Amino acid sequence: MTQAEFTAFYPQFTGFTPAVVLTTYIAQANTRFSSFSPEDAEEARRLYTAHRLTLYARVALPENTTPSKAAIAAAGQSQQKIASKKVGEVSVTYSSGTSSTSSAQTDLADLTETSFGLQLLSLLKLYSMTRYVP
Numbered sequence: 001m002t003q004a005e006f007t008a009f010y011p012q013f014t015g016f017t018p019a020v021v022l023t024t025y026i027a028q029a030n031t032r033f034s035s036f037s038p039e040d041a042e043e044a045r046r047l048y049t050a051h052r053l054t055l056y057a058r059v060a061l062p063e064n065t066t067p068s069k070a071a072i073a074a075a076g077q078s079q080q081k082i083a084s085k086k087v088g089e090v091s092v093t094y095s096s097g098t099s100s101t102s103s104a105q106t107d108l109a110d111l112t113e114t115s116f117g118l119q120l121l122s123l124l125k126l127y128s129m130t131r132y133v134p
Contacts, residue, residue: 001030001045010050016057025052036127047120054114 003026007014016022029045029052036044085091111117111124 001026001042001049006046006049009046013050013053016053021056022049022053025049025056028052036123040123040126044120044123047116047123051111051114051116051120054116055110 003023006022006026013022026045026049029048032048033041033044085093111121
């Protein structure tokens with residue numbers, strides 16, 4: 001998959017900055033999904049790239065801002081999901097993002113974070129006999 005092919009399918013990523021992030025994720029996607037049929041492999045590569053770019057955009061600093069240590073630290077923090085909450089005597093428990101599940105399930109953990117990842121996850125289920133390595 002080339003950058004032009006990717007942005008033709010997902011024009012919202014045209015002009016993504018920094019450009020090196022886009023090319024890096026495309027290169028990573030091109031090394032994956034070899035056990036898929038050619039059509040499914042192309043779709044999986046597009047979804048993988050869009051998923052990774054979306055996650056990157058969530059934590060990237062806004063353009064034309066002067067990065068500070070605090071801003072960089074805040075941008076790098078992952079969003080924590082609330083595992084449980086209590087209203088009386090206020091109590092919130094965040095999920096840790098880690099578990100004792102198998103390595104294959106851990107590899108797929110961040111796919112639920114974007115709509116592209118969810119689509120990729122459903123495609124991966126079709127090929128559940130193969131192992132996905134992100």
